Amino acid sequence: AQSVTQPDIHITVSEGASLELRCNYSYGATPYLFWYVQSPGQGLQLLLKYFSGDTLVQGIKGFEAEFKRSQSSFNLRKPSVHWSDAAEYFCAVGASGANNLFFGTGTRLTVIP
Amino acid sequence: EPEVTQTPSHQVTQMGQEVILRCVPISNHLYFYWYRQILGQKVEFLVSFYNNEISEKSEIFDDQFSVERPDGSNFTLKIRSTKLEDSAMYFCARSTGIQFFGPGTRLTVL
Numbered sequence: 001a002q003s004v005t006q007p008d009i010h011i012t013v014s015e016g017a018s019l020e021l022r023c024n025y026s027y028g029a030t031p032y033l034f035w036y037v038q039s040p041g042q043g044l045q046l047l048l049k050y051f052s053g054d055t056l057v058q059g060i061k062g063f064e065a066e067f068k069r070s071q072s073s074f075n076l077r078k079p080s081v082h083w084s085d086a087a088e089y090f091c092a093v094g095a096s097g098a099n100n101l102f103f104g105t106g107t108r109l110t111v112i113p
Numbered sequence: 114e115p116e117v118t119q120t121p122s123h124q125v126t127q128m129g130q131e132v133i134l135r136c137v138p139i140s141n142h143l144y145f146y147w148y149r150q151i152l153g154q155k156v157e158f159l160v161s162f163y164n165n166e167i168s169e170k171s172e173i174f175d176d177q178f179s180v181e182r183p184d185g186s187n188f189t190l191k192i193r194s195t196k197l198e199d200s201a202m203y204f205c206a207r208s209t210g211i212q213f214f215g216p217g218t219r220l221t222v223l
Contacts, residue, residue: 034211036214042217043204043217044214046211046213092156096210098208100146100158100161101158102158103156103157104155105155106155
Protein backbone atom coordinates (compact mmCIF):
# COMPACT_ATOMS: atom_id res chain seq x y z
CA ALA A 1 0.00 0.00 0.00
CA GLN A 2 1.13 3.50 -0.76
CA SER A 3 1.82 5.79 2.14
CA VAL A 4 3.90 8.75 3.18
CA THR A 5 5.12 9.33 6.70
CA GLN A 6 6.24 12.65 8.03
CA PRO A 7 7.27 11.83 11.58
CA ASP A 8 7.60 15.40 12.77
CA ILE A 9 4.26 17.11 13.30
CA HIS A 10 5.75 20.42 14.39
CA ILE A 11 9.29 21.78 14.20
CA THR A 12 10.55 25.07 15.60
CA VAL A 13 13.81 26.56 14.40
CA SER A 14 15.55 29.86 14.84
CA GLU A 15 15.89 32.16 11.89
CA GLY A 16 19.19 31.48 10.17
CA ALA A 17 19.43 27.94 11.46
CA SER A 18 19.47 24.92 9.19
CA LEU A 19 16.39 22.80 8.61
CA GLU A 20 15.67 19.20 7.75
CA LEU A 21 12.16 17.85 7.38
CA ARG A 22 11.82 14.12 7.20
CA CYS A 23 9.76 12.11 4.76
CA ASN A 24 9.55 8.35 4.37
CA TYR A 25 7.43 6.65 1.79
CA SER A 26 6.09 3.25 0.95
CA TYR A 27 5.34 2.73 -2.70
CA GLY A 28 5.08 -0.35 -4.86
CA ALA A 29 6.57 1.15 -7.99
CA THR A 30 9.26 3.66 -8.86
CA PRO A 31 8.20 6.72 -6.93
CA TYR A 32 7.81 10.25 -8.12
CA LEU A 33 8.38 12.42 -5.07
CA PHE A 34 7.29 15.94 -4.28
CA TRP A 35 7.45 18.54 -1.58
CA TYR A 36 4.70 21.12 -1.35
CA VAL A 37 4.39 24.09 0.98
CA GLN A 38 1.17 25.56 2.29
CA SER A 39 1.08 28.98 3.90
CA PRO A 40 -1.90 29.79 6.13
CA GLY A 41 -5.05 30.16 4.09
CA GLN A 42 -3.20 29.39 0.89
CA GLY A 43 -3.07 26.55 -1.57
CA LEU A 44 -0.26 24.10 -2.13
CA GLN A 45 2.85 25.39 -3.82
CA LEU A 46 5.34 23.00 -5.36
CA LEU A 47 8.80 23.34 -3.84
CA LEU A 48 10.59 20.61 -5.73
CA LYS A 49 10.23 17.20 -7.30
CA TYR A 50 12.23 14.07 -7.95
CA PHE A 51 11.50 11.92 -10.96
CA SER A 52 14.84 10.31 -11.78
CA GLY A 53 18.53 11.04 -12.16
CA ASP A 54 20.52 13.03 -9.64
CA THR A 55 19.22 12.13 -6.20
CA LEU A 56 19.84 15.62 -4.84
CA VAL A 57 17.29 18.00 -6.27
CA GLN A 58 17.10 21.73 -5.96
CA GLY A 59 13.87 23.63 -5.58
CA ILE A 60 12.58 27.11 -5.12
CA LYS A 61 13.28 29.37 -2.16
CA GLY A 62 16.65 27.72 -1.49
CA PHE A 63 15.24 24.30 -0.61
CA GLU A 64 16.76 21.00 -1.63
CA ALA A 65 15.85 17.38 -1.06
CA GLU A 66 17.72 14.13 -1.29
CA PHE A 67 16.22 10.87 -2.49
CA LYS A 68 17.61 7.81 -0.73
CA ARG A 69 16.13 4.67 -2.20
CA SER A 70 17.72 2.38 0.40
CA GLN A 71 16.03 4.32 3.18
CA SER A 72 12.82 5.11 1.28
CA SER A 73 13.34 8.70 2.25
CA PHE A 74 13.08 12.08 0.62
CA ASN A 75 14.11 14.60 3.24
CA LEU A 76 13.81 18.32 2.66
CA ARG A 77 16.61 20.65 3.70
CA LYS A 78 17.46 24.29 3.80
CA PRO A 79 20.80 25.62 5.07
CA SER A 80 19.44 28.88 6.52
CA VAL A 81 15.79 29.36 7.37
CA HIS A 82 14.02 32.68 6.87
CA TRP A 83 11.02 33.87 8.85
CA SER A 84 8.95 33.67 5.67
CA ASP A 85 9.53 29.91 5.55
CA ALA A 86 7.06 29.41 8.38
CA ALA A 87 4.35 27.22 6.85
CA GLU A 88 3.10 23.65 6.58
CA TYR A 89 5.19 21.31 4.46
CA PHE A 90 3.80 18.25 2.74
CA CYS A 91 5.68 15.38 1.18
CA ALA A 92 3.85 13.47 -1.55
CA VAL A 93 4.43 10.42 -3.73
CA GLY A 94 2.88 9.28 -6.98
CA ALA A 95 3.44 6.94 -9.91
CA SER A 96 4.06 9.93 -12.15
CA GLY A 97 3.33 13.61 -12.31
CA ALA A 98 -0.07 12.82 -13.70
CA ASN A 99 -1.22 10.10 -11.32
CA ASN A 100 -2.94 10.85 -8.06
CA LEU A 101 -0.64 11.83 -5.24
CA PHE A 102 -0.46 10.40 -1.75
CA PHE A 103 0.36 12.99 0.85
CA GLY A 104 1.91 12.84 4.27
CA THR A 105 0.24 14.45 7.24
CA GLY A 106 2.48 17.47 7.00
CA THR A 107 5.06 19.18 9.19
CA ARG A 108 4.32 22.61 10.58
CA LEU A 109 7.40 24.81 10.66
CA THR A 110 7.64 27.68 13.13
CA VAL A 111 10.52 30.13 12.78
CA ILE A 112 11.53 32.16 15.80
CA PRO A 113 13.64 35.33 15.66
CA GLU B 114 3.28 28.89 -14.19
CA PRO B 115 -0.29 29.35 -15.31
CA GLU B 116 -2.62 29.31 -12.37
CA VAL B 117 -5.75 27.50 -11.45
CA THR B 118 -8.46 29.59 -9.88
CA GLN B 119 -11.20 28.23 -7.70
CA THR B 120 -14.56 29.67 -6.79
CA PRO B 121 -15.91 30.35 -4.31
CA SER B 122 -13.08 30.79 -1.85
CA HIS B 123 -15.45 29.95 1.00
CA GLN B 124 -18.81 28.21 0.88
CA VAL B 125 -21.12 27.80 3.82
CA THR B 126 -24.05 25.45 3.42
CA GLN B 127 -26.63 23.64 5.44
CA MET B 128 -26.42 19.91 5.90
CA GLY B 129 -28.34 18.14 3.16
CA GLN B 130 -27.85 20.88 0.58
CA GLU B 131 -26.00 20.47 -2.69
CA VAL B 132 -22.86 22.48 -3.44
CA ILE B 133 -20.89 23.00 -6.61
CA LEU B 134 -17.24 23.93 -6.41
CA ARG B 135 -15.61 25.37 -9.49
CA CYS B 136 -12.11 25.21 -10.89
CA VAL B 137 -11.01 27.36 -13.78
CA PRO B 138 -7.67 26.61 -15.39
CA ILE B 139 -5.98 29.47 -17.13
CA SER B 140 -4.70 27.24 -19.89
CA ASN B 141 -6.42 24.41 -21.65
CA HIS B 142 -5.23 21.34 -19.80
CA LEU B 143 -6.47 17.80 -20.04
CA TYR B 144 -5.65 16.46 -16.59
CA PHE B 145 -7.55 17.71 -13.57
CA TYR B 146 -7.81 16.54 -10.02
CA TRP B 147 -9.80 17.18 -6.89
CA TYR B 148 -8.31 16.72 -3.46
CA ARG B 149 -9.65 17.56 -0.05
CA GLN B 150 -8.06 18.42 3.26
CA ILE B 151 -10.09 18.08 6.40
CA LEU B 152 -8.89 20.54 9.01
CA GLY B 153 -5.71 19.30 10.63
CA GLN B 154 -5.46 16.26 8.42
CA LYS B 155 -3.55 15.34 5.30
CA VAL B 156 -4.49 16.14 1.76
CA GLU B 157 -6.49 13.27 0.24
CA PHE B 158 -7.06 12.43 -3.40
CA LEU B 159 -10.67 12.37 -4.54
CA VAL B 160 -10.76 12.02 -8.31
CA SER B 161 -8.81 12.59 -11.49
CA PHE B 162 -10.35 13.67 -14.74
CA TYR B 163 -8.74 13.21 -18.12
CA ASN B 164 -10.08 14.21 -21.47
CA ASN B 165 -13.54 14.83 -20.02
CA GLU B 166 -13.79 11.49 -18.24
CA ILE B 167 -13.03 10.22 -14.77
CA SER B 168 -9.75 8.35 -14.97
CA GLU B 169 -9.34 7.40 -11.33
CA LYS B 170 -11.22 7.90 -8.09
CA SER B 171 -10.62 7.12 -4.45
CA GLU B 172 -12.92 5.31 -2.06
CA ILE B 173 -13.90 8.69 -0.69
CA PHE B 174 -15.43 9.62 -4.03
CA ASP B 175 -18.74 7.83 -3.65
CA ASP B 176 -22.13 8.48 -5.24
CA GLN B 177 -22.43 11.69 -3.28
CA PHE B 178 -19.78 13.24 -5.50
CA SER B 179 -19.66 13.98 -9.19
CA VAL B 180 -17.37 15.89 -11.51
CA GLU B 181 -17.84 17.37 -14.90
CA ARG B 182 -16.52 19.93 -17.30
CA PRO B 183 -19.77 21.25 -18.67
CA ASP B 184 -18.54 24.03 -20.92
CA GLY B 185 -15.04 22.88 -21.76
CA SER B 186 -13.43 25.31 -19.36
CA ASN B 187 -14.85 25.17 -15.84
CA PHE B 188 -14.19 21.94 -13.99
CA THR B 189 -16.74 21.34 -11.25
CA LEU B 190 -17.09 19.15 -8.21
CA LYS B 191 -20.65 18.60 -7.09
CA ILE B 192 -21.42 17.33 -3.62
CA ARG B 193 -24.99 16.19 -3.16
CA SER B 194 -26.71 16.15 0.20
CA THR B 195 -23.76 17.51 2.13
CA LYS B 196 -22.85 16.08 5.52
CA LEU B 197 -21.05 17.66 8.43
CA GLU B 198 -17.98 15.58 7.67
CA ASP B 199 -17.75 17.09 4.19
CA SER B 200 -16.44 20.26 5.81
CA ALA B 201 -12.95 20.60 4.41
CA MET B 202 -10.70 22.51 2.07
CA TYR B 203 -11.16 21.32 -1.49
CA PHE B 204 -8.29 21.76 -3.90
CA CYS B 205 -8.37 21.55 -7.64
CA ALA B 206 -5.15 20.71 -9.46
CA ARG B 207 -4.12 20.51 -13.05
CA SER B 208 -1.21 18.62 -14.49
CA THR B 209 1.21 19.00 -17.30
CA GLY B 210 3.34 16.26 -15.79
CA ILE B 211 3.50 18.09 -12.48
CA GLN B 212 0.42 18.89 -10.45
CA PHE B 213 -0.23 22.54 -9.69
CA PHE B 214 -2.86 23.32 -7.13
CA GLY B 215 -5.41 26.07 -6.90
CA PRO B 216 -5.91 28.11 -3.73
CA GLY B 217 -8.75 25.92 -2.56
CA THR B 218 -12.38 26.33 -1.54
CA ARG B 219 -13.18 26.10 2.13
CA LEU B 220 -16.48 24.28 2.54
CA THR B 221 -18.28 24.60 5.84
CA VAL B 222 -21.33 22.42 6.41
CA LEU B 223 -23.56 23.49 9.27
